[in-house]
Every structure is written in structure tokens, then in C-alpha cells.
Amino acid sequence: MQVSGIARIDKKTKHLALRLQKGEIAVIDHKDIDSTCARMLVARRPSVVINASASMSGRYPNTGPSILISAGIPIIDSAGPEIMSLIREGETLLIKDGRILKDGAVIAEGALFTELDVKRIAKESRANLAQELQSFAENTLRYIKEEKSLILDPVEVPEIGTKFSGRHVLIVVRGEGYIEDLAIIKSYLQDVKPVLIGVDGGADALLDLGFKPDMIVGDMDSISDEALKCGAEIVVHAYGTGDRAAPGLDRVRSLELNAAVFPLQGTSEDMAMILAYEMGADLIVAVGTHSSLIDFLDKGRAGMASTFLTRMKIGSKLVDARGVSRLYRRTPGMKEFGILIAAAVVPVLTVVLQLPAVRTWFGLIFFRLRHLLGL
Incomplete structure (x- = not known):
């Protein structure tokens, strides 16, 4: 994986999400990323999230990392606390696999956090619940x-x-x-x-x-x-x-x-x-x-x-x-819509066909068709 972009950095993920723009690199220090902060990040569409801390420590089965990964946002995990002082807001970073480069030099290294990591740690953390x-x-x-x-x-x-x-x-x-x-x-x-x-x-x-x-x-x-x-x-x-x-x-x-x-x-x-x-x-x-x-x-x-x-x-x-x-997750299909329309139309037609003027009109049409067909 290779990604480059402008860095936005903050120890408070919810503060960072307020100013993060699409395609930028989010740099956070958030142990056990929670679901609310993860959704805030997903809404801003960063190209990658660099986390100085462990996105899942195993203390409990937090769902934030899974939300980010499912949204197609990669996580570089456990990059180390020193990264928060090595990067300044607005600097351009290059991510090559787990390595983080600034001005061509490697300044920190983390691990690409995958769905397999999520499943493994979640299984371990359930034992701690x-x-x-x-x-x-x-x-x-x-x-x-x-x-x-x-x-x-x-x-x-x-x-x-x-x-x-x-x-x-x-x-x-x-x-x-x-x-x-x-x-x-x-x-x-x-x-x-x-x-x-x-x-x-x-x-x-x-x-x-x-x-x-x-x-x-x-x-x-x-x-x-x-x-x-x-x-x-x-x-x-x-x-x-x-x-x-x-x-x-x-x-x-x-x-x-x-x-x-x-x-x-x-x-x-x-x-x-x-x-x-x-x-x-x-x-x-x-x-x-x-x-x-x-x-x-x-x-x-x-x-x-x-x-x-x-x-x-x-x-x-x-x-x-x-x-x-x-x-209320299930949405009605065409069958349900058809039944609904029929249920509404049939009673109306039944009433309308009982009107003398309508019956006379249909009788004239039927007589005309018989005449044209020679019946």
C-alpha cells in the first residue's frame, strides 16, 4: 500500500474530524477506537488513518476499527507516541506499507491493521468481558x-x-x-x-x-x-x-x-x-x-x-x-406494492361499475365492438 497526502493531527479524534478533509491523512492517538469516532472519520473520508496507539488493545471488543476497514479506510496501527511530535499539521506524508515518510525519510513505522486482526483481537477480548x-x-x-x-x-x-x-x-x-x-x-x-x-x-x-x-x-x-x-x-x-x-x-x-x-x-x-x-x-x-x-x-x-x-x-x-x-429494515417488494394497488383499485371499480351512466357507457362500447366484428 502506498498513499500520500496532507496530514491532519490531533490527540482528540472527534476534534480532528471537525477539520479533516476528504483524501487527507488522519493522525490520531486513540487507544481502542470507538464506533462514534470511527463514524465521524468515515464521514470525512480520509485516505488513511495513522494511530499512534493500539486501535484494539484487547481490553474489550470495540468496533471502531472494523467500521473504518469496512468503509475502505486503511489503518496504520501502533505507530508510537513519538509520531505526535514528529508531524505538524499540514505537512505532506507518504505511507509505504507500514512505513511513514516525511521529506523522503522514514520517521515512524506501524502495522497495517486488517480485518483478520480485528477478528483475532475481538475473540481474545471477549474473554476479558x-x-x-x-x-x-x-x-x-x-x-x-x-x-x-x-x-x-x-x-x-x-x-x-x-x-x-x-x-x-x-x-x-x-x-x-x-x-x-x-x-x-x-x-x-x-x-x-x-x-x-x-x-x-x-x-x-x-x-x-x-x-x-x-x-x-x-x-x-x-x-x-x-x-x-x-x-x-x-x-x-x-x-x-x-x-x-x-x-x-x-x-x-x-x-x-x-x-x-x-x-x-x-x-x-x-x-x-x-x-x-x-x-x-x-x-x-x-x-x-x-x-x-x-x-x-x-x-x-x-x-x-x-x-x-x-x-x-x-x-x-x-x-x-x-x-x-x-x-423496520425490510423494504416492500413489487408483490406488496401490487397487492396494495389492487386493494385500493378493486373497491373503487366495483362502486363505479354500479353507476347507471357508467354501465350504459360500457354497454355502448360492447355493442359497437360487436357491430365492427360482425357478431
Whole structure:
């Protein structure tokens, strides 16, 4: 394999994906590439991905590398941490098999990561899941004790303009299958017109589908400038108090936009659900949310205490629409369309043929045909 192109480099894959262009070389330092970041890269169509770390460490069966390889994007794996300081943004690189060249000199070397590697490591990592699950469960139980205030204490919601009371709310997170699930419930969006909340990059997903979000919440680290400027109300997630508690606020201010700040324990999607609940939403529909062991390991989280507590608090108001697209994958064939048309046409013809004028008209045509044929 030989590929050349302009390098785009960032330790944060989701940051890199915001500026990566088609045909460029993505240089990342991402141990265990997760499915969400992989799909962000696939959408940008780089010629190759160079990963300083192991794309699959074997700790758990992450699916990011398989997504990239299936999309025809090769991965040069485990190129070494020093590559992040040897390459500058915008430099031209040449990839020859696993060797990485700059100005004709080899600066690093990795291994071409293949589907066989994915299958081998995935098989090995499944043996580790029991230990990961035990550790995850223990951490979750421990943090539930520390974060129980999420459901026991009153929540101080910031002053916002969006009206929630008595309405449905759709929360979109850029998680597994979110694009397909959004497409399936498009008619629901058109008919019910719920309040639309995009969690970070979930706002881009709504815009791509032709819907403007009413509110954007989160860290603002994986959302495009265009989405932030779409006119939606912005609520930045803060992790405590102090100047650095809300890292997303700097980006919002750099775009000369206003934002409310909501300090709350847990993830940004937890915050979105709590916000909708506290503001009186009648029903909360969630798409792309994280709820499984793999989801949280992908995000680098050791437990899911806040998510467990959030869902316990919201209760029956929450409808998790994740995976709904799997229920409607089959598309009707010509036979089904034929039956549908016949079912519609036959009753109409039956009624029409009972009309006296129509029966007289058909009688005249029949008489004329008999006369022409000499019958």
C-alpha cells in the first residue's frame, strides 16, 4: 500500500474530524477506537488513518476499527507516541506499507491493521468481558452512593427560554445507530413537533436530516461551528463550579454566542434528560443514548452511576428509541406494492361499475365492438 497526502493531527479524534478533509491523512492517538469516532472519520473520508496507539488493545471488543476497514479506510496501527511530535499539521506524508515518510525519510513505522486482526483481537477480548463487567458494576455501585444527590436533592435549572411544559422532547445523541433511528422516526418529528435537543454532535445529525434543534447542550467539543450558529438555545454542561468547570463555554464565546451554564454530575445526555424532566416535559424520547457496557467503555467511563440514577428519576417519561430502525429494515417488494394497488383499485371499480351512466357507457362500447366484428 502506498498513499500520500496532507496530514491532519490531533490527540482528540472527534476534534480532528471537525477539520479533516476528504483524501487527507488522519493522525490520531486513540487507544481502542470507538464506533462514534470511527463514524465521524468515515464521514470525512480520509485516505488513511495513522494511530499512534493500539486501535484494539484487547481490553474489550470495540468496533471502531472494523467500521473504518469496512468503509475502505486503511489503518496504520501502533505507530508510537513519538509520531505526535514528529508531524505538524499540514505537512505532506507518504505511507509505504507500514512505513511513514516525511521529506523522503522514514520517521515512524506501524502495522497495517486488517480485518483478520480485528477478528483475532475481538475473540481474545471477549474473554476479558467478565472481568470488565465486574469492575464496571463495582464502580457503578460505589459512585451511586456518591452521586445519589442527583435524584434526592433539588436541581437548580438555569434560566432558559425554550418551553417544555406539556410537550414531547426528542434528545439526540451521536451514538450507535442514531442516523438510522432518526430516519425511522422522521414522521414522528413532523407530526408531533417535539422540542428538539441535540447533545453536542447530535445537533449536526438533526440539521443533516433537515430539522433545526431548539436547544444544544453539552461540552461543545464535537459539534460543528455551523450547528452552534443555527440559532438554537445553547446550554453548556459544567462539571462543578469555578472558571474551568464549563470548558465548552470558551468555544461558545469565541463564536460570539450566548449560553446558559448547567452544573450537574454525570454525562451531557444525563443533563439533557434531567433538564427536560425538570422543565415539565410530558414525554422524553431519546435516540443514540449510551446504556450498555461497551458504550461506556467506548467513552472511557468506569461506571454508569449517573445514567442509572437519571433513568430511575425520569421513570416512565423516558422512551428510549435506540435501535428502533432494526424493527423496520425490510423494504416492500413489487408483490406488496401490487397487492396494495389492487386493494385500493378493486373497491373503487366495483362502486363505479354500479353507476347507471357508467354501465350504459360500457354497454355502448360492447355493442359497437360487436357491430365492427360482425357478431
